[in-house]
Amino acid sequence: GAGVSQSPSNKVTEKGKDVELRCDPISGHTALYWYRQSLGQGLEFLIYFQGNSAPDKSGLPSDRFSAERTGGSVSTLTIQRTQQEDSAVYLCASRPDSNEKLFFGSGTQLSVL
Amino acid sequence: SQELEQSPQSLIVQEGKNLTINCTSSKTLYGLYWYKQKYGEGLIFLMMLQKGGEEKSHEKITAKLDEKKQQSSLHITASQPSHAGIYLCGADWTGATNKLIFGTGTLLAVQP
Structure with missing residues (x-):
């Protein structure tokens, strides 16, 4: 595709439910990142995939959060047993290789009621 | 992130005034990225700096990276309402896993 695609754009869920957020990076980009942005805040790093290497999961806030990247392309971020504090915009980004922009x-706006 | 500090947190300037936003790292930077985010919109890439002392400009925005590669500044000349938004700096660090971390952001408002 022409750009990084995320779905859904908006997700409203009830506390305790599981959610899956999808990211389709630009074709050929080896690096894929997930960030979380709460209202008025900066970007909080969650997880980073680089090629076939083990992902850097150091930013995941709890074991309710997990992510996978299948075939070096599409990535899914899963949040289990959602809590109200999980409400935020979840942003995905990709780049051709390290040390490039x-x-x-456009992000997924997650609202946990 | 404590690894990357931005200042000020927010800024209100009158149209036509100059302003500077700072981004400071506790470690030597490998790459420094500036992005802008308008409310309800995605992140727009502004500039990338990698060399100590490097300076880049685009229209009325100039970004610099100091010689020690630990501090960057973003300077806007003759600000306009279109410059309003959140400015974010992000960084890669030498020897790190290329985990690109962002600062806390600077909210800029430009009063007509």
Whole structure:
């Protein structure tokens, strides 16, 4: 595709439910990142995939959060047993290789009621 | 992130005034990225700096990286309402896993 695609653009869920957020990076980009942005805040790093290497999961806030990247392309961020504090915009980004600029998706606005 | 500090947190300037936003790292930077985010919109890439002492300009925005590669500044000349938004600096660090971390952001408002 022309850019990084994220779906859904908006997700409203009830506390305790599981959610899956999808990211389709730019074709050929080896690096993929997930960030979280709460209202009025900066970007909080969650997880980073680089090629076939083990992902850097150091930013995941709890074991309710997990992510995978299948075939070096599409990535899914899963949040289990959602809590109200999980409400935020979840942004995905990709880049061709390390030390190049990131291309961001439009984000998924998650609201946990 | 404590690894990357931005200042000020917010800034209100009158149209036509100059302003500077700072981004400071506790470690030597490998690459420094500036992005702008308008409310409800995606992130727009502004500039990338990698060399100590490097300076880049685009229209009325100039970004610099100091010689020690630990501090960057973003300067806007003759600000306009279109410059309003959140400015974010992001960084790669030498020897790190290329985990690109962002600062806390600077909210800029430009009063007509």
